[in-house]
Structure formats: structure tokens, C-alpha cells
Amino acid sequence: MSGTARARRPLKLGYFTVPENPAEPPKLMGTVCKDCGEYFFPKRVVCAKCLSENTADAMLGPQGTLYSYTFVHFPLFGSTKVEHSTGYGVGQVDLPEGPRVQVPLAGKQEDFKVGMALVAELDPIREDGDKDVVILRFAPVVSPDHGGAK
Amino acid sequence: MSILQNGREVAILGVGMHRFGLWPDSTNADMSRVAGLAALRDAGLSFRDVNAAYVGQIFAPVMAGVRVMKEFGLTGLPVQRLDNASATGSACLYEAVGSVASGRYDVAMVLGFDKMTGIVADSSANTDPANLEDAILPAAFFAMWATRRMHERGTKVEHLAKIAAKNWNNGGLNPMAQRQPDKPVPFEKAMASRMVAWPMTTMMSCPIGDGAACAIVGPVELAKQLNPGRPVVKVVASALQSERYDRGHLFMGPVVGPGRMTVDTSAVCYEQAGLGPKDIDLVQVHDAFAIEELEYYELLGICGKGEAEACIDRGDFELGGRVPFSTDGGLIARGHPGGPTGLAQIWETTLQLRGEAGKRQVANARNGICHMMGGGSVCVMHILQKG
Numbered sequence: 088m089s090g091t092a093r094a095r096r097p098l099k100l101g102y103f104t105v106p107e108n109p110a111e112p113p114k115l116m117g118t119v120c121k122d123c124g125e126y127f128f129p130k131r132v133v134c135a136k137c138l139s140e141n142t143a144d145a146m147l148g149p150q151g152t153l154y155s156y157t158f159v160h161f162p163l164f165g166s167t168k169v170e171h172s173t174g175y176g177v178g179q180v181d182l183p184e185g186p187r188v189q190v191p192l193a194g195k196q197e198d199f200k201v202g203m204a205l206v207a208e209l210d211p212i213r214e215d216g217d218k219d220v221v222i223l224r225f226a227p228v229v230s231p232d233h234g235g236a237k
Numbered sequence: 238m239s240i241l242q243n244g245r246e247v248a249i250l251g252v253g254m255h256r257f258g259l260w261p262d263s264t265n266a267d268m269s270r271v272a273g274l275a276a277l278r279d280a281g282l283s284f285r286d287v288n289a290a291y292v293g294q295i296f297a298p299v300m301a302g303v304r305v306m307k308e309f310g311l312t313g314l315p316v317q318r319l320d321n322a323s324a325t326g327s328a329c330l331y332e333a334v335g336s337v338a339s340g341r342y343d344v345a346m347v348l349g350f351d352k353m354t355g356i357v358a359d360s361s362a363n364t365d366p367a368n369l370e371d372a373i374l375p376a377a378f379f380a381m382w383a384t385r386r387m388h389e390r391g392t393k394v395e396h397l398a399k400i401a402a403k404n405w406n407n408g409g410l411n412p413m414a415q416r417q418p419d420k421p422v423p424f425e426k427a428m429a430s431r432m433v434a435w436p437m438t439t440m441m442s443c444p445i446g447d448g449a450a451c452a453i454v455g456p457v458e459l460a461k462q463l464n465p466g467r468p469v470v471k472v473v474a475s476a477l478q479s480e481r482y483d484r485g486h487l488f489m490g491p492v493v494g495p496g497r498m499t500v501d502t503s504a505v506c507y508e509q510a511g512l513g514p515k516d517i518d519l520v521q522v523h524d525a526f527a528i529e530e531l532e533y534y535e536l537l538g539i540c541g542k543g544e545a546e547a548c549i550d551r552g553d554f555e556l557g558g559r560v561p562f563s564t565d566g567g568l569i570a571r572g573h574p575g576g577p578t579g580l581a582q583i584w585e586t587t588l589q590l591r592g593e594a595g596k597r598q599v600a601n602a603r604n605g606i607c608h609m610m611g612g613g614s615v616c617v618m619h620i621l622q623k624g
Contacts, residue, residue, distance in 0.1 A: 099369055129489060135482045154485075155388070157380035157434045164371045177377040177434070179385075179487070187485040189373045189381075196435055201388040222369060 094218045095209060098165075102129055103223040104146070105209060112149035112207050113223055117186060119145035126184035149207035151180035151225050154187060158196040166212035180205055180225050193226035204228040239509050241475055244338030248460035249470040249621065250453040251280025252584040257415040257448035257572030261354050265297050268449035269350045270308040272577070276346070276451035277309075281463040284309040287453070288342040290316045291333045293325035293349040295575035296356045305350065320576075323493075323523060324477075324611030325349060326450060327579030331617055333454045334475045343455055349577035350449035373490035375612075376442055379526035380434035382494075386528065387436075394428055394436045396549050400527040401427040401441040403555050404563045408570025410556075410596040413581070415446045415572030427527075441527040443568040450580035452587070457624065469624035470587045473604075474506035477617045493523070493610045499536040502616040503608070507538075510604075510620045514538035517560060517620075518602045519589055521582035523610040524567040530554075533608060534562070556597060564589065564597050579617065582607040590623040 095105050103113045118127045120134035121141045128147055133140055156178040163171035176192030176199060192199060193208065208226050211219035241247065253275025255268040277284060287309075292302035302318030321328035326349030333345035386392045402424040408414035409421075422440075430440040460469045478498055480486070486495070507513055514537060522537075524530035534545045539560050540553070548554065554562040565571045565585035568578060586605035588594045607619045 102369055125484070127488070131488075135486070155381040155385035157377050157384055157437075159374060159377050159380075159434045160432045161374070175372070177373060177381070179381050181485065185484050187487055189378070189487060189490040190369075191372050201385065222372070 095211065095221045096215065096218045098212070098220055098222050103207070105221065113209050114149055115147040115182065115188065115207065115223070117145050117147045117184070118142050126182070126186055128182065128186040128188055145184070147182045147184050147186060151182055151205040151207065153199060153201055153203045153205055154179040154181050155201060156192060156199040163191065163212065168212055171212065178205070178225060191222065191224040193224055198227055239475075240335050240338040241473065241509050245340060246457040247334050247337045247454060247472045248457045248624070249472065249583060249587045250282065250344070250455045250460050250463060251276045251278070252587045253277070253279055253451045254413045254581060254584050255449040256413045257446045257574055257577070257581065259354055260352075260447040263447065265294070265301060265350045265352055265449070266305050266308050268447065269305045269348055269451075272350070272449035272451040273309055273346065273348055276453050280453040282344065282453060285312060286344050287312075287314055287346045288344050289314055289333075289336060290346040290348060291329035292316060292318045293320065293329040293576040294318065294351050295320055295322060295325055296351050296353060297576070306348070321615050321617070322611035322613055323525065323573065323575065324579055324609040324615050324617045325576045327582070327607065327609040327617035327619070328477060328611065328615070330452060330454070330579065330583060330619060331475050331477045334472050334619070337454050337456060343459065345454045347452045347454060347580060348449070349451070349580045351575035351577060352447040353445040353574055354447055370490050374434065375491040376434040376437050376526065378491050378493070379528050380437045382532065383436055383528040386531070390543055390546065392531070392546055395424060396531065396546050397436060397441050397527040398424040398427040399549050400524070400530050401569055404524060404567040404569040405440065407556060407564055407597060408566025411565045411571060413584070414566040414570050415444055416566065416570040437526055437528070441569070443525045443573040446572040446574045448572060448574040448577050448581075450577035450584055452580050452583045468591050470590045471622045471624045472619055473510040473512070473622045474618070474620035476502050476505040476509070477615060478502045478505070479615050491612050493612050493614045496532060496536050498614070498616040499533060499608065499610070502618045503537050506618045506620050510622070512604060512620065517604050517606055519564055519586070519599045520560060520562045520606040520608065521565070521567065521585060522562060522608045524563050524569050525573060527569065529610075530562060530567065537606065537608065556599065561599050564594070564599060579607065579609040582609065583619070583621070586621045590621055
């Protein structure tokens with residue numbers, strides 16, 4: 088992750104956190120059902136499993152496990168970054184709390200493996216005045232010795 | 238009990254199509270008029286005989302449904318517009334079949350149309366996406382089905398390419414198909430075409446297109462009266478389901494599935510029809526990407542779990558094989574404009590059951606499945622039977 092000093096804003100509010108400290112990974116903003124205990128992403132009001140309205144906000148991640156992946160050979164829509172101009176990884180990522188999410192992945196096709204440990208990060212895709220517009224993506228955990236969800 | 242089991246027996250009285258393709262100079266009204274008049278002629282009916290219309294479009298503007306219907310005349314009939322993504326045409330048929338079976342109407346017209354050439358031009362003007370989901374293209378979503386399948390079952394890219402090549406070659410035999418190759422397509426060509434989202438290439442993916450398709454639905458007794466010498470094509474199963482929650486459900490992106498929805502919907506259809514997978518002679522599915530067709534072989538019960546790859550290698554699903562799939566070229570070759578796609582499946586299956594499918598004819602075809610998925614998502618399935 089880059090240690091940029093520039094301020095950051097999310098592409099869309101209400102889906103993931105943007106920590107003040109650039110070294111801190113973002114979390115996903117979801118919902119937990121206080122009756123049946125099921126977690127959801129994104130946020131919702133009614134539990135999709137037991138239909139209870141007794142739900143609350145819950146922070147999810149930042150760890151994840153790669154369920155499946157691909158590499159898209161098109162530029163990432165809305166990005167001005169050179170890295171995104173020839174394509175980008177996409178994954179289905181299982182969060183430790185239960186939800187599965189579809190998100191961009193950091194890296195190339197050969198970096199991905201089903202079942203690998205990932206961690207969420209913020210990826211700047213363009214500038215908006217003095218701020219970087221960021222999306223949430225997952226990256227392979229760098230150190231194999233200390234990798235994986237804790 | 239479904240309305241098909243305790244209501245009137247329902248038949249496909251007539252079918253018609255405007256060839257799918259890139260038709261920048263044709264309007265939705267033009268294409269719909271061609272498809273609708275062809276279906277009325279095929280049924281032996283006048284538009285004056287039609288009691289109700291169910292119109293399906295995804296991309297066409299508001300009011301397009303009722304406006305396009307004016308091409309056939311202004312008779313005061315009830316016109317309803319319905320949208321269910323890729324399954325739009327199939328969902329319209331589902332409503333029409335229910336309305337005839339219940340006795341609400343005698344003759345219902347089911348019309349689907351769409352023009353994707355216009356919207357692609359419009360959407361390229363939008364360069365400021367606000368949605369996180371924009372990164373997840375449909376091709377990426379289905380490519381991830383393929384990656385997971387490869388991980389679990391050792392599926393090879395060759396298997397996907399063989400499905401694609403089969404559908405391209407079937408398209409070459411269908412005058413209504415968007416992609417009509419002039420010589421046989423080997424699977425190596427499908428593998429070597431441009432990569433969209435690994436391992437899916439352009440030739441393993443459906444194209445964008447324009448087109449229209451129409452089916453006229455009525456009681457079986459009327460079908461016999463109108464065309465006494467012709468086999469009656471009965472609708473013996475009709476079901477539509479949305480998703481049930483399971484852990485790992487995907488709430489964002491162009492979601493189609495989970496696989497359980499096809500299993501559940503086909504179970505309802507087999508029960509309605511009093512049939513099992515072994516009774517099925519041909520199948521049309523939502524093969525927007527080749528991996529989908531592979532999964533549906535198993536989810537519909539046409540082959541056992543984990544057997545799809547061996548069946549592909551044996552040619553089970555090709556014309557002349559055990560149970561031919563996507564005999565008209567499927568979404569990959571016949572095309573997938575949106576609204577009319579599910580009704581193109583009805584066109585193909587009706588011709589097959591009447592023995593009028595020409596070079597694509599499946600010998601002794603008696604029972605045919607038309608299966609569609611609509612993003613979001615829903616599964617719509619019909620079984621047509623030669624009466």
C-alpha cells in the first residue's frame with residue numbers, strides 16, 4: 088500500500104472505511120442480524136436469512152479468502168491509473184464473518200490462487216481536486232509466514 | 238398444484254422472429270412488426286383474435302411496449318410491459334401461459350424486442366461511474382464460475398471452447414442467428430480469440446445485438462382447430478423463481494444464480510410435466526458465456542454431477558448427440574438482444590417439436606426445455622411437448 092499523504096475519499100460513501108492512517112487497512116461496512124447472527128455486505132435493514140428487523144451496523148474484514156478470480160482484459164472503468172489501463176484482477180472473496188463479496192484484486196493473473204489469504208486495501212483510481220478517489224480491493228497477503236486471517 | 242395442472246391445457250399457437258444482429262437502421266417497432274406478423278401468420282390468426290399482449294423489453298424507453306404494439310393495430314386489448322433482465326421474454330411467456338391456463342384470456346401475444354446498438358453508443362458518453370459494481374463486468378462474474386469449476390473439477394479451457402464452437406456451428410444452421418459462420422468453427426479458434434476475462438474469450442461470450450421474437454399462446458383445443466395437420470406444441474411446465482438465501486450469497490454485481498435456483502426451478506417443472514431429465518430430447522439454456530451451459534448440463538440433471546467434462550468430450554450435447562443443447566446457436570451464436578432472447582428459445586423448440594427445424598432438426602424430438610436466467614436474479618423455465 089502506498090503511504091500517500093494526500094487526503095482520500097471513497098468512490099461511494101457507506102461501503103468501506105477510509106482510515107486516517109494510510110498503513111491501516113480499510114474495513115467493509117456491513118450489517119449483523121442480532122436475532123440469528125448472520126452477517127451481510129453491503130448494509131441492509133431486514134435480515135435476508137430470518138427476516139428480522141433487529142439488525143445493526145457491523146465492520147467486516149479486512150481479511151479475506153479467495154473463492155474465485157479472473158483477470159479482466161479491459162481498462163478499469165473510471166480509473167486514470169496506468170496500472171489499470173490494460174486490465175485488472177477481480178475476485179470473489181469470503182470474509183471471515185461469512186459474506187462473499189466481488190471486488191477488484193491487486194496483482195496479475197499469475198498472482199492469484201483459489202483459497203489464498205487476502206487483505207483489504209484502498210486503491211486510488213483518480214484525483215478529485217486535492218483528494219484521491221479510492222476504491223476497495225483485496226491484495227494477496229505478502230508474507231507467507233504471517234499470512235492468513237487471524 | 239400449479240395452474241398448468243388444474244387449469245386449461247396451453248399450446249404455442251405460433252412463433253415468429255426478426256433475425257438477431259446489428260441492425261442500426263431498424264427500429265424496435267420495425268423488428269417487432271416483422272416478428273409479430275410472422276407469429277400471427279404461423280398461428281393462422283388475425284391481430285383481432287388476440288385478447289391480451291405481454292411485452293418484454295429491457296433497454297427500450299418507457300412507453301415503448303404499448304407504443305410498439307400499435308404496429309399491429311389499435312383494438313383496445315390489454316397490453317402489459319414486463320422486465321426481468323435476460324429472462325424478460327421468458328417471464329412474459331410465464332404470465333401469458335398462466336393467463337390462458339386460468340381462462341382469463343383465450344389468445345395471448347407474447348412479444349420481446351430490444352436494440353442494444355443504440356444504448357452502447359449512449360453509455361460510452363458516461364465516464365464518471367459512481368458505483369463500486371462497475372468493476373464487475375458480466376464476463377468477469379461468469380469467468381469466476383469457470384475458475385472455481387477448474388479448481389474443483391479440473392475443467393480445461395478446451396471444454397469451454399468446445400461448447401462455444403458447438404454453438405457457433407449450430408448458429409451456422411439457423412437463418413435467424415446473429416453469428417452464422419460460413420465454414421465449421423474448430424474449438425481451437427474459440428480458444429485463440431480475444432481474451433475478455435480469463436478464461437473467457439470473445440467467441441465463448443454472447444454478442445450484443447438487436448432483434449425481436451414473438452409467440453402466440455392459446456388453449457390446446459384452439460391449436461388443433463387452427464392447424465389440424467400440424468403437431469400441437471403443448472406447454473407442460475412453466476415456472477419462475479427468484480433466489481433463496483444461502484451463506485455466501487452475492488448481493489452486489491451482475492449476479493446470476495446461485496446454481497440451486499436452476500435445480501429448484503427444474504424440479505418444479507419436471508413435477509408439473511410428470512417428466513424427468515431422462516425424458517428430455519433437447520435443451521435451450523442461458524449460455525451467455527460457455528461456462529454457464531456447462532453448469533446447466535448438471536443443474537438440469539441432464540448429466541450427473543461432475544460428469545459434464547466427459548460428456549462434452551463424447552459430444553453428448555451436439556446435434557446428433559444424446560441431448561442436444563443450444564440447437565439454434567444459443568445466446569453465443571443466435572444472439573442475446575435482451576427482451577426477445579427467451580422467446581427465440583420458444584421459436585426454436587416449437588419448430589423442433591413440429592419437425593420444421595431443417596438442418597438443425599433433432600430426430601424424434603418430443604420434449605424440449607427452455608431455460609433462462611435473468612440477472613438479479615431469476616430463473617424461468619418452460620417444458621414444451623409435442624402433443
